[in-house]
Amino acid sequence: MAVALDPAEKRRLFERLSSVREIVFGVQDGVLTTAGVLAGLSGAVNGRTQIIMAALASTAAGALSMGAGAYLGTRAEVEVIRGELARTRQEAAAQPYVLQEELLEKLAGEGLTREAAYRVVKLLSGSPHALLTTVEAKLYGLGSAGGNALLDGITMGAAFLTGALVPLLPFIFIATVHAGLIAAMATTALTLFTVGYFQGWLANRERCWLSGLRFLTIAMSAAAAGYLIGLAIAPLGSVPSL
Amino acid sequence: MLKPGDVAPPFDLPCAKGDRIDRLALRQITTEMLVLFFYPRDFSFICPTEVVGFHHRIAEFRAENTSLIGVSVDSAESHIRWIRELGGIDYPLLADERGEVARAYGVFDETKKVALRATFVVDRRREIAFAMACPLNIGRSVSETLRIVRAIRTGRLCPAEWQPGAGFGPLESDL
Incomplete structure (x- = not known):
């Protein structure tokens, strides 16, 4: 028999779940960006070390940028609220x-008699x-203005970094560019499918694999597009190998 | 919206008088003057300040041979429950459920389907002597309505901020 959560516990659960946005967005962006960089540079550049250094730089910049963006975004939202x-x-x-009077009209509009x-x-x-x-929640759709900008920033940055490491680590530890890229794409696909599946599970969807498949499709499309763009711009300039 | 000098449109509608439902027509009003005030709805947080305010000053209006009638689009049954909620109101509330009277006086808000917050003072010839309307969220001054009634009854030229006992301007015939 399911045991209902008490309201305070349920509220804390919702607050924790609100971090899911940062985690999913961060991991997805980290995986996609890094997989795209690896695929793109693999098409355009011959040197493996050069590709890794570029991907590491992209990861660091991405994690800092995403973390700062989440921090500033939440801070601005909290200040406005x-x-x-x-x-x-x-x-x-x-x-x-x-x-x-405004609250009365709202409640009357939601089915209560005016009286x-x-x-x-x-x-x-x-x-x-x-x-x-009640007015704040009901009329303005505002909850408590307790968004934590620092936590959101750290969560987003860490999520991006975690996501970025997924394709990067196999690429670093596998000796050849071709095999490393295949391993990076495989772990990217697996991770995105898992994130999508997890999101579907959180949303109580019956077919979580559909959510996973959607993430996978987006990832593969981005990676393929990145690789093709890399191939297309390769003839425009020759980049010396390290 | 009707203006001073217009003939007051007649009405004959159900109304709440204290704890009972009755009918009331303009032709039944026997006092020299009539204050007809429209308000948006029963069971609101702005209207009661006016409805109760007029109730508290009813003796002063009666002393000026003036009747008071409140009008909204609520039913007479709703008016009765509203009157009970307010602890009793000593003048009738008309049930203009279809907004006919509000439309006739030009104060029906077709979007919100309620009467505007409007006041008309009807004189002994049953013509509009004074008309005003204000936004739905602003309550009216009962004291000002009473001052207007008193000023109209003097038949004299009353300067700005005139109060009973104060001097008058020149007679209209002198102007």
């Missing part, structure tokens, strides 16, 4: 009836805090 919440609180203090909605809002108004948090 906090500003909006402060404005709402000032409005609530000065004109509580305006928010009460029932009035009574719900009136009861909520017994606690200004309860009224305010």
